[in-house]
Amino acid sequence: MITVYDAQGRVKLDPQVPSFCGARYSTDAGQSIPNNAAAVIINFEDVDYDTDSAVTIGAAWKFTAPATGYYHLDCFILFSTTTGWAQGERGHLAVYKNGVSLAVLSRNDYEGNPGYMPLSGSTTVHLTINDYIDIRVQQNSGAALALLTDATFCYVNIEKVG
16 A cells, blocks of 8 residues: 655545445434335435435435445334234335335334334345435334334444445
8 A cells, every 4th residue: 555645744545445435314203104005215314424415315215326336234213112013013124226125124023012113134235326225114003103203213324335
């Protein structure tokens, strides 16, 4: 590795070394997820960082690849506490690529303990420039359920890893 200095003697970034590319978003909006409906895109509306302005927020939330490569995704969500869950009901979290289901991140079947329903997972996906991914959730508790209004429990992190 060659160290390069600017005119003031400070170390410059080596143009051969790729810069970090990633985004981390969370939500504290308490998005309502309808009962037994098609998978709903999660709107992670609060930005922690987004190095390439790659995320579109709102009902059509998505991360659009600014460069071709492998991207690693981590996601965690938590439904608000409810006594509405019954044996056999479940939550389902998945990642979609260009609008097509790519991978199930989590499926959690209710097992009789009243309270919260966590869903989380991770995957690595190859994206070409302008491919996009989004995170979708489904649940069948018998009624609409809100995500917890605490961003520390509802987030997505996406980083280019290769």
